[in-house]
Amino acid sequence: xxxxxxxxTPALLPIALALLVSIVLLLLAxxxxxEAFELIYSGSLGNTEKLANxxxxxVPLVLAAAGLVITFQAGLWNIGxxxxxxxxAVTATWVAREIPGPAAVVIPTTLLAGVIGGLIWGxxxxxxxxxxxxxxxxxxxxxxxxxxxIVVYLVIGPWKRTGVAxxxxxxxxxxxxxxxxxxDFSPLAIGVALAAVVGVYYLMRGxxxxxRLKAVGRNPKSAYLLGxxxxxYVLIAMGLGGALAGIAGTxxxxxxQHKLVPSISGGYGFLGILVVMLAAxxxxxxxxxxxxxxxxxxxxxxxxxxLKLDSALGGVLQGVLVLFALLASGAxxxxxxxxxxxxxxxxxx
Amino acid sequence: xxxxxxxxxxxxxxPLVYAVVxxxxxxKAGVVNLSLDGSILLSAMTGFxxxxxxxxxxxxxLAAMLVSMAIAALVAFASIKLRLDQIAVGxxxxxxxxxxxxxxxxDFVGRAAEGVQAFDIPLLSGIPFFGQALFSHNxxxxxxxxxxxxxxxxxxxxxxxxxxxxxxxxxEAAFARGLNVNRLRYIYTIVGGAFVGLAGAAFSLDxxxxxxxxxxxxxxxxxxxxxxxxxxxxxxxxxxxxLFGALxxxxxxxxxxxxxxxxxxxxxPFVLMILMLVLVYLDWFRRLGDRYPAWRRILASDPPxxxxxxxxxx
Numbered sequence: 040x041x042x043x044x045x046x047x048t049p050a051l052l053p054i055a056l057a058l059l060v061s062i063v064l065l066l067l068a069x070x071x072x073x074e075a076f077e078l079i080y081s082g083s084l085g086n087t088e089k090l091a092n093x094x095x096x097x098v099p100l101v102l103a104a105a106g107l108v109i110t111f112q113a114g115l116w117n118i119g120x121x122x123x124x125x126x127x128a129v130t131a132t133w134v135a136r137e138i139p140g141p142a143a144v145v146i147p148t149t150l151l152a153g154v155i156g157g158l159i160w161g162x163x164x165x166x167x168x169x170x171x172x173x174x175x176x177x178x179x180x181x182x183x184x185x186x187x188x189i190v191v192y193l194v195i196g197p198w199k200r201t202g203v204a205x206x207x208x209x210x211x212x213x214x215x216x217x218x219x220x221x222x223d224f225s226p227l228a229i230g231v232a233l234a235a236v237v238g239v240y241y242l243m244r245g246x247x248x249x250x251r252l253k254a255v256g257r258n259p260k261s262a263y264l265l266g267x268x269x270x271x272y273v274l275i276a277m278g279l280g281g282a283l284a285g286i287a288g289t290x291x292x293x294x295x296q297h298k299l300v301p302s303i304s305g306g307y308g309f310l311g312i313l314v315v316m317l318a319a320x321x322x323x324x325x326x327x328x329x330x331x332x333x334x335x336x337x338x339x340x341x342x343x344x345x346l347k348l349d350s351a352l353g354g355v356l357q358g359v360l361v362l363f364a365l366l367a368s369g370a371x372x373x374x375x376x377x378x379x380x381x382x383x384x385x386x387x388x
Numbered sequence: 389x390x391x392x393x394x395x396x397x398x399x400x401x402x403p404l405v406y407a408v409v410x411x412x413x414x415x416k417a418g419v420v421n422l423s424l425d426g427s428i429l430l431s432a433m434t435g436f437x438x439x440x441x442x443x444x445x446x447x448x449x450l451a452a453m454l455v456s457m458a459i460a461a462l463v464a465f466a467s468i469k470l471r472l473d474q475i476a477v478g479x480x481x482x483x484x485x486x487x488x489x490x491x492x493x494x495d496f497v498g499r500a501a502e503g504v505q506a507f508d509i510p511l512l513s514g515i516p517f518f519g520q521a522l523f524s525h526n527x528x529x530x531x532x533x534x535x536x537x538x539x540x541x542x543x544x545x546x547x548x549x550x551x552x553x554x555x556x557x558x559x560e561a562a563f564a565r566g567l568n569v570n571r572l573r574y575i576y577t578i579v580g581g582a583f584v585g586l587a588g589a590a591f592s593l594d595x596x597x598x599x600x601x602x603x604x605x606x607x608x609x610x611x612x613x614x615x616x617x618x619x620x621x622x623x624x625x626x627x628x629x630x631l632f633g634a635l636x637x638x639x640x641x642x643x644x645x646x647x648x649x650x651x652x653x654x655x656x657p658f659v660l661m662i663l664m665l666v667l668v669y670l671d672w673f674r675r676l677g678d679r680y681p682a683w684r685r686i687l688a689s690d691p692p693x694x695x696x697x698x699x700x701x702x
Contacts, residue, residue, distance in 0.1 A: 116479075171666070173669045180662060188659050354491075361480050366466060373470050373471070
């Protein structure tokens with residue numbers, strides 16, 4: 040085995056194993072794996088329209104993941120990301136319903152509103168942690184439940200569809216509030232997503248702020264002793280992460296659903312956590328990994344329609360991939376540890 | 389409140405009692421099994437499928453336990469042997485197990501099945517009021533009483549239970565006393581997983597008889613929260629479960645009164661429960677214990693100090 044291949048093994052092995060697991064599952068379900076993979080491909084990237092749809096799904100996932108890179112680097116488990124996406128969509132929906140004027144006014148306002156909604160929800164979880172010592176996992180989880188409650192209440196209550204109240208969503212937004220498209224694509228959404236990735240990359244790699252944030256994440260005690268106001272960094276990280284999640288929610292509402300629905304988050308918050316884990320908590324790889332994940336997600340909904348398979352197969356594939364990647368990295372570290380121990384023993388003996 | 393209401397609260401809380409007892413044991417030994425939400429779903433599906441195929445409810449319960457034990461073993465292996473972040477592994481397993489349950493359970497959606505049979509416990513069920521509330525259920529519910537009391541006695545009244553606590557509180561000291569810290573952590577993580585499996589089966593073979601996608605979603609997260617709410621004491625945690633059960637029954641009973649917001653009522657117990665937890669968790673609330681020492685026993689909620697920390701022998 041060449042050195043290059045050996046270095047790639049930790050990355051390739053999880054992919055191979057995930058493929059193997061999905062083939063076994065497909066065979067168990069009585070489907071032809073090759074036909075299934077072909078359908079996943081053609082269903083997500085097969086033609087321009089499908090590609091445009093896939094990219095529109097990619098945008099919120101990348102945005103959520105970019106925000107999660109910031110919170111993970113600060114050592115925080117931002118489980119509240121789902122709620123932050125929802126609240127971003129809620130505030131954007133309020134603007135889309137209430138603010139009059141042409142698209143040039145409404146679209147930037149919806150985005151700003153999304154930022155504010157997500158920001159507030161992120162800051163709430165951070166405030167609970169900083170001022171109340173509530174672990175951010177449970178504070179965030181609670182805020183997720185609250186956000187779900189709010190969105191369901193709005194959809195069946197004050198913002199119910201004219202005539203009937205149903206959980207299928209609000210009235211469709213007026214045209215000016217729809218995210219503008221060129222052909223089937225939405226260059227604004229794609230631009231915002233790419234800007235977020237690049238922005239987070241530079242924030243973490245090229246600024247003093249990023250360096251301090253990472254110090255807080257790695258070792259909060261030392262960071263504090265070095266004179267860093269750790270609480271402030273926790274608040275800022277959660278605020279920024281929430282703001283990006285809020286934009287994701289805005290894109291979901293104004294670009295994808297064109298209305299507010301209870302399932303507006305699309306589960307992109309939790310999926311984003313998987314993306315960031317697979318990207319080793321750094322911004323560089325989140326765009327391509329998110330694309331891969333979205334291809335699987337969008338493609339597997341095609342599977343469910345054509346092969347009568349449950350669309351959860353996509354989630355299984357993504358989960359298995361991240362699990363094996365984690366285990367592979369752990370096994371790699373384990374081998375390094377035992378090898379080092381062996382050499383120490385030899386040296387001592 | 390009448391007898392029937394109390395009985396339905398106890399029935400509704402039963403799966404959570406199992407889950408909370410299991411997770412308390414696991415966390416007391418120093419390991420966080422964050423995969424509960426997915427574990428419960430997958431074991432609920434497996435339990436229902438196994439019971440339907442085999443025609444035996446017992447086989448269903450056993451299959452459900454095995455699934456959750458396997459997931460717990462994976463969490464233990466990843467955190468103890470590979471020293472991976474327990475939260476990360478648990479989180480991935482939660483999502484993975486949930487999706488697996490949807491994919492594999494497709495054929496069992498909406499199938500009819502017979503649940504666990506109810507029977508009165510002789511004599512005890514004759515006690516006025518409480519007899520019918522507590523002792524007119526089925527084996528799944530009675531089992532949760534046994535699990536709860538058993539876990540309490542084991543943790544606080546037996547030598548092995550004290551060892552378990554030592555492993556979670558001060559692994560180094562426990563090791564110095566000659567305990568195999570990591571082996572005990574493996575054992576108690578897997579034992580905790582068995583209880584989580586019972587929770588899943590208690591849903592799909594009793595409380596919410598049947599299988600549909602995501603039917604126990606969020607109950608695992610609530611169970612994890614209740615473990616904290618209960619200050620890592622199974623009895624206090626069980627009180628949290630019954631409180632949550634009461635909220636659920638209340639939400640159900642309110643539905644005819646507020647038809648306009650009936651879709652939001654099932655979410656409210658989760659919101660209220662987690663708000664209560666946040667309150668318990670808040671610093672000022674915990675400081676009440678310093679001001680009123682008599683309350684300390686009720687308020688104390690410090691996690692095992694070795695929780696989530698890898699024990700390295702060197």
